[in-house]
Amino acid sequence: MALEEYKRKRRFEETPEPPPKVEKKSGHRFVVQKHRATRLHYDFRLEMEGVLKSWAIPKGPSLDPADKRLAMQVEDHPVSYFDFEGTIPQGNYGAGTVMVWDVGTWEPLSPQPVKGKYVAGTDAEAAAMLQKGDLKIRLHGQKLNGDFALIHIKGRRPGSKGTEWLLIKKHDESAVEGYDIEQYDKSVLSKRSMAEIAGDAGSAQWTSSPPVSRGKVKAPWLAGTLAKLDKKKKITTEDTKEHKVKKNGKKSSESDSLPSTVKDLPGAVRKSMPAAIHPMLAASVEKPFDDPEWLFEIKWDGYRAVSFLQDGKVRLVSRNQNELTGEFPELHELSKLIKAKNAVLDGEVVALDDEGKASFSLMQQRTGIRKGGRRVGARRELQIVYYIFDLLYLDGYDLRHVALEERKQALAQIIAPSDLVRYSDHFPQGLALFEAARQKGLEGILAKKRQSHYEERRSREWLKIKVTQTVDCVVGGYTDPEGSRQYFGSIVLGLYDKKGRLIHVGQAGTGFNQAMLKEIWQVLKELETNRNPFYGDVDAAHVHWVKPERVAEIKFTEWTHETVEGGMKLRAPVFLGLREDKDPKECTFAEQGPRLQG
Numbered sequence: 001m002a003l004e005e006y007k008r009k010r011r012f013e014e015t016p017e018p019p020p021k022v023e024k025k026s027g028h029r030f031v032v033q034k035h036r037a038t039r040l041h042y043d044f045r046l047e048m049e050g051v052l053k054s055w056a057i058p059k060g061p062s063l064d065p066a067d068k069r070l071a072m073q074v075e076d077h078p079v080s081y082f083d084f085e086g087t088i089p090q091g092n093y094g095a096g097t098v099m100v101w102d103v104g105t106w107e108p109l110s111p112q113p114v115k116g117k118y119v120a121g122t123d124a125e126a127a128a129m130l131q132k133g134d135l136k137i138r139l140h141g142q143k144l145n146g147d148f149a150l151i152h153i154k155g156r157r158p159g160s161k162g163t164e165w166l167l168i169k170k171h172d173e174s175a176v177e178g179y180d181i182e183q184y185d186k187s188v189l190s191k192r193s194m195a196e197i198a199g200d201a202g203s204a205q206w207t208s209s210p211p212v213s214r215g216k217v218k219a220p221w222l223a224g225t226l227a228k229l230d231k232k233k234k235i236t237t238e239d240t241k242e243h244k245v246k247k248n249g250k251k252s253s254e255s256d257s258l259p260s261t262v263k264d265l266p267g268a269v270r271k272s273m274p275a276a277i278h279p280m281l282a283a284s285v286e287k288p289f290d291d292p293e294w295l296f297e298i299k300w301d302g303y304r305a306v307s308f309l310q311d312g313k314v315r316l317v318s319r320n321q322n323e324l325t326g327e328f329p330e331l332h333e334l335s336k337l338i339k340a341k342n343a344v345l346d347g348e349v350v351a352l353d354d355e356g357k358a359s360f361s362l363m364q365q366r367t368g369i370r371k372g373g374r375r376v377g378a379r380r381e382l383q384i385v386y387y388i389f390d391l392l393y394l395d396g397y398d399l400r401h402v403a404l405e406e407r408k409q410a411l412a413q414i415i416a417p418s419d420l421v422r423y424s425d426h427f428p429q430g431l432a433l434f435e436a437a438r439q440k441g442l443e444g445i446l447a448k449k450r451q452s453h454y455e456e457r458r459s460r461e462w463l464k465i466k467v468t469q470t471v472d473c474v475v476g477g478y479t480d481p482e483g484s485r486q487y488f489g490s491i492v493l494g495l496y497d498k499k500g501r502l503i504h505v506g507q508a509g510t511g512f513n514q515a516m517l518k519e520i521w522q523v524l525k526e527l528e529t530n531r532n533p534f535y536g537d538v539d540a541a542h543v544h545w546v547k548p549e550r551v552a553e554i555k556f557t558e559w560t561h562e563t564v565e566g567g568m569k570l571r572a573p574v575f576l577g578l579r580e581d582k583d584p585k586e587c588t589f590a591e592q593g594p595r596l597q598g
Contacts, residue, residue: 003051005075009093017088018080023050026123030106030139031082032061036194036330036419037096038352039381042181044071044167046106046137048126051076055165058381060101061144063169063176071150071165085189085197087419090352096383097198097419100189104141111136118147118170133165142188146174195333198418262394262410267401267453273342273393277306279319280346280390280455282446282462284592288434289447295405295426296433299444299464300387301360302350303367303581307386309335309343316349318581324349327367330420331386337421339414344393346454347424349386357441358385360553364577369519388415389424392454400454407454430465438467458591468555470576471495471592474502474584475550476533478524479509480542486514487521491552491575492540494533496588501535503567503589508554511575520578523550536567551579551587 003020012019026049033043035056042060045052055071062069085100108126109118111134118136129135133152139145147170154164169175185193262268304319305328314334316324325332328349338345350358351366368378391411392400399407408426415423426448427433434445444466452461477492490509494502512520527546532538553576560569 003076003078006077009075011092015088015092017084018078021078021080023079026050027079028105028107029082030102030104030141031100032102032141032144033084034060034099034101034194035094035096036198036383037088037094038383040383041381042101043074045077045081047079047082048123048130050079052079052081053130055150055167057167060181061148061167061169062179062181063144063146063174064179065169065171065175066177067169067179069167071167073163073165083189085187087198090419095419097194099187099192099194099197101184102141102143102188104139104144106140107138109136109138109147143184146170146172193333195330195336195418195420198337198420262397262399265397265399265402265406265410267403268397268399269401270396271393271398273308273310273344274398276321277317277344277346277392278321278456279304279306280462281319281458282448282464283458283460285447285463285465288430288445288465290428290430291447292428293449293451294430294447295408295428295450296430297389297424297426297446297448298433298437298442299446299466300348300350300424301358301443301470302348302363302387305347305349305386306392307331307334307343307345307347307388309338309340309345311341320581320583320586322581328384328386329380330384334386334421337416337418339416340395342393342395343391343414345388345411346390346392347386347388349384351382351384358443360576367580369523369578383419385419386421387424388421389426390454403451403453404448405450434465434467441468443468443470469558470553470555471505471570472551472579472582472587473505473554473570474533474548474587475524475546475552476502476504476548477538477540477543477545478521479507479540479544485517487517488524488544489542490540491520491524492534492538492543493552493554493570493573494548494587495592496585497535498588498590502533502548503536504534504538504540505568506570506573507540508552508570508573508575510573511555523578539569548584551582551584553577553579 003022007020010017027047029047031045031052033045035041035043039058042057043054044057044061045054054074054077056074057069057071059069083100084098087097088095108121108123108129110121110125111129113119126135135150136147137150138147149168149170151166151168153166187197190197263270303324305316305324308315308317312335314325314332316328316331318324351362353359353362362382365379366382366384388411389408391407394410394414399410412423415421417423430445430447437445444464447463447465449461455461473493473495475491476494479489479492481487481489490507492504492507494504497503524546527549529545529547532545533548554570555574555576556570557572560571
């Protein structure tokens with residue numbers, strides 16, 4: 001492959017990757033780079049013909065001859081890519097952390113063995129073997145050694161582009177039975193872990209490229225719009241300070257924004273770290289607004305997670321007090337990215353698509369579906385990010401009675417932004433941020449009073465304003481499939497009214513693929529009951545009732561007007577995913593705002 005493909009996929013004004021350049025002379029080096037992009041994989045690169053011939057290996061190379069590792073050939077890379085270790089910014093091709101996992105030299109092996117053993121070959125033989133699809137090589141690395149074969153195979157997947165190869169270790173003295181790549185998880189250059197590289201602002205950047213801002217890490221797909229808000233931020237901050245001067249009758253300075261120590265924060269209380277936190281929840285309103293007493297944040301569509309950091313150990317808990325620590329093993333490194341010995345943080349774990357946008361659908365794929373007390377179908381390779389927006393406890397001090405604005409200022413100082421952990425920034429213009437969210441297809445924004453304390457309940461001190469209308473509904477049944485469809489036709493949805501009765505609000509029959517239909521049907525089949533969980537009429541035929549124990553997130557266009565035939569219903573509902581972090585009893589009309597009080 002030529003470097004034209006490498007060039008086409010990248011915007012060099014936004015990524016620290018080197019520009020395409022074919023070297024006149026070619027060496028015999030190899031590098032393996034561990035790469036946490038949309039999916040974790042290992043990039044295996046051989047220096048040949050003035051470039052790095054490259055393959056992406058999902059499970060990584062192995063020294064066990066029994067392992068036949070799938071290796072997807074990708075575009076050639078410039079030789080200057082050899083020793084890169086650092087971060088490719090979100091919104092760019094291959095965004096994520098890169099570690100130099102192994103380096104060394106390689107030599108081609110002659111395709112004709114001598115007395116049953118492979119002997120050194122020539123570059124011409126290597127080029128011919130590569131073209132034929134059967135490349136035999138010998139590696140001399142810090143982790144990988146011995147003879148290997150790269151074999152081109154016929155792709156079995158529909159739409160295969162013919163890029164599938166296998167990397168196979170030969171039987172020799174370097175072979176290791178039962179080889180476990182996870183036991184070798186440090187960079188051969190810097191001796192750092194992936195989390196340490198992600199959180200290090202000094203990670204390698206190519207001097208031939210323009211510097212890339214690491215600050216608060218905004219994805220390029222959103223950065224352009226938010227830059228306009230940033231320009232206004234200083235002006236609005238000054239307006240806010242002036243407002244405080246008039247209100248408090250004293251002058252304010254930039255140095256007043258954060259006390260020298262957390263104990264000086266008004267409202268901070270010396271206490272032991274709380275063992276449990278019930279997250280503060282926002283009330284719904286329909287329209288965005290501007291108000292100097294409020295600040296505004298992006299609403300991330302993922303799983304709410306409160307993290308407890310204590311003496312280097314990390315524990316993650318969902319909004320309904322379920323343990324999440326095992327669900328997101330990469331966040332076990334969180335304590336290394338937070339400048340604190342003990343802390344309690346509030347945030348949202350999201351899964352990112354190829355553009356760096358949070359996707360609840362991908363989040364559902366990442367965690368899988370809970371069935372019979374275990375999860376099935378989880379895709380652990382999907383990248384996650386923990387957006388942190390609040391600081392509740394820090395090194396001996398409870399901050400829940402500190403004003404939100406000061407909690408966030410303290411939070412910003414203790415986070416080392418990375419591709420794994422990010423500070424969820426705030427802005428003073430609600431209308432402008434809402435418009436930015438609308439243009440970029442985000443779920444919505446949050447409005448929070450600057451002086452609000454952290455209340456462990458739903459409060460109108462925090463408000464959620466949705467762009468795309470979504471609602472979390474209780475699943476009370478499913479209908480029979482029609483035509484060629486299998487498993488079920490739609491899921492029957494409801495919300496609880498103020499009397500605690502489950503009221504039918506419609507059914508969703510779109511948003512499912514074939515695999516999802518089967519998985520969800522298996523989950524619902526286990527919950528089948530003869531008892532109708534709904535109060536009142538259900539406008540659906542051939543319904544199998546289920547116990548109201550599962551919650552589905554639904555996207556829809558609007559609420560229909562109440563009619564004689566029944567209450568308000570969802571128009572054009574689309575299934576997004578099953579929520580594991582919400583109690584069905586929380587799915588109420590009241591949660592949807594004043595218009596829907598039930």
